[in-house]
Amino acid sequence: FKTAVxxxxxxxxxxxxxSNMFYxxxxxxxxxxxxxxxxxxxxxxxxxxxxxxxxxxVIGEQRGEGVKMAARCFWDAxxxxxxxxxxxxxxxxxxxxxxxxxxx
Amino acid sequence: MEEYQSGEETAFIVDEISGIIKESIEAAIGGNAxxxxxxxxxxxxxxxxxxxxxxxxxxxxKYIVTSVLMHTNxxxxxxxxxxxxxxxxxxxxxxxxxxxxxxxxxxxxGLGI
Numbered sequence: 001f002k003t004a005v006x007x008x009x010x011x012x013x014x015x016x017x018x019s020n021m022f023y024x025x026x027x028x029x030x031x032x033x034x035x036x037x038x039x040x041x042x043x044x045x046x047x048x049x050x051x052x053x054x055x056x057x058v059i060g061e062q063r064g065e066g067v068k069m070a071a072r073c074f075w076d077a078x079x080x081x082x083x084x085x086x087x088x089x090x091x092x093x094x095x096x097x098x099x100x101x102x103x104x
Numbered sequence: 105m106e107e108y109q110s111g112e113e114t115a116f117i118v119d120e121i122s123g124i125i126k127e128s129i130e131a132a133i134g135g136n137a138x139x140x141x142x143x144x145x146x147x148x149x150x151x152x153x154x155x156x157x158x159x160x161x162x163x164x165x166k167y168i169v170t171s172v173l174m175h176t177n178x179x180x181x182x183x184x185x186x187x188x189x190x191x192x193x194x195x196x197x198x199x200x201x202x203x204x205x206x207x208x209x210x211x212x213x214g215l216g217i
């Protein structure tokens with residue numbers, strides 16, 4: 001599971017989808033789901049066989065508030081890995097994390 | 105005498121897991137008010153406590169626990185997750201917890217081995 005490759009894909013998706021977007025409470029739920037699906041499909045294209053994928057996307061409104069996100073995983077460090085990316089513009093911020101777990 | 109339990113011990117039981125997570129969050133940050141200096145420590149302690157409780161269950165699962173901690177200020181927050189896995193053996197659970205000054209969203213993904 002190549003972290004750098006996945007991270008680049010995630011960054012691309014975020015830039016494409018969010019570059020001109022403002023935080024809009026009605027649209028944002030759809031956008032969040034759409035981004036999660038898009039990242040999942042792109043990572044699947046990377047053809048990591050036998051890997052199960054979990055993609056999590058968090059989008060929040062930017063109001064100068066502090067947000068903290070943490071993750072811990074209980075897995076096999078030799079085969080499993082994750083990639084993350086953050087995107088910010090004036091009205092919103094977005095954190096995306098993709099985890100890949102090898103299926104024995 | 106052989107006992108073979110199939111399905112029960114290897115299923116991702118959402119109710120049980122969400123109960124464990126709620127208790128872990130309470131124990132880690134229960135009665136505290138939002139303090140920027142301590143947020144770091146709180147997020148990590150919530151996640152670590154959740155993970156240690158889950159691993160104590162002894163089930164054949166790999167776990168991914170993520171938590172988002174935010175100060176309540178009227179700002180909106182959305183999370184979505186998309187997963188490519190085996191519906192029978194894997195599951196996820198998300199718990200939202202809040203108090204007067206902050207709220208916390210914890211997601212647990214369990215992948216069967």
